[in-house]
Amino acid sequence: MSHPSARTRVVREPQRAVYDRATIYEILDEGFICHVGFAIDGQPYVIPTSYGRKDDMLYIHGSAASRMLRHANSGVPVCVTVTLLDGLVLARSIFNHSMNYRSVVVLGTAFAIEGVDEKLAALHALSEHILSGRWKDARQPNEQELKATTVLRLPIEEFSAKVRQGQPVDDEEDYSFSTWAGVIPLDMVAATPLSDSRLLEGISLPEYAKKYSRK
């Protein structure tokens, strides 16, 4: 499929558009919460949920999608959007205020994974995507849990990204306007992990849970 499609071509601020897979995968791999959009009778719904990526496939945790899935046994047209917020951009003019961000939009038809082996592999990919190393340390899903879990599969075929980085861009005549201008960088930061109150004695925090970061 050619990139972008008419549906994913960035209309506003086209200079911010990015269509290459490498950049898009970098954004998808830094994030782990997506917003899934679907429509029922013309009414759109947007639900946050976790996801993982493996190769050219997105795996979307379906717990949030029950409303959607009740309405469609076959594939569902979805839009999956991942947004990373990098900062507030303070320009001299209100009009040129902006944000630094990186966002990806993937359009396509999502299917619920039916086979047990494929579902287990998808859950593994999702788990590793969010916190690599956790899967092998936790109790694995049993048959009943697998049945109770919905995972959607969405091929990454039709997509685009938008990226804005760096300092404000003001109108030339505004650079003499006397106000502070610049960027307030924002980042998602992990604080010290909090042990569960029922933690067994002698168990310490595993390496993979220390200093959690997506970078």
Added chain:
Amino acid sequence: MSHPSARTRVVREPQRAVYDRATIYEILDEGFICHVGFAIDGQPYVIPTSYGRKDDMLYIHGSAASRMLRHANSGVPVCVTVTLLDGLVLARSIFNHSMNYRSVVVLGTAFAIEGVDEKLAALHALSEHILSGRWKDARQPNEQELKATTVLRLPIEEFSAKVRQGQPVDDEEDYSFSTWAGVIPLDMVAATPLSDSRLLEGISLPEYAKKYSRK
């Protein structure tokens, strides 16, 4: 309107549902990036953009909505979702892994604000919502900029929230499973602001831009 409507009633994990305005406004006021969903010919689109709240009204920056607005001069059915991520929840079983989060979904019909006075008021609300104090310090929008800016108005009438907080909840028999369990708290944190390279001499960082926090 009664809360929740059939459309905003939380189906999955109903114990996490919140329907009172006070909680919902707290979530909306801590966030400032929403994901707007709309559908064109059955295909959903989800676009991140900034928003503000004033009283029972959401103001949504329309730059991202150009695709949507080209398709609808009158009101557009939208879903606006705001998600705050508070942490990773590591349970003993993979199945009970979760996230701490607070999310709000608002359904309704969004209208582009036409009147200049109302648009200016909406932009002011939006600016104050994101960074209180900035509006009066920056160059105000002129007539041309106001024309070039789209702001959508969405009454907060049909909504719900989902909130998950606290430690993992494991199956009783899993509490003897020997692995670390607990929460990795996550938060959006501001780093030291970066001055624009063309900053006028003698201008220092304003108070409102120091230690930016949404809490």
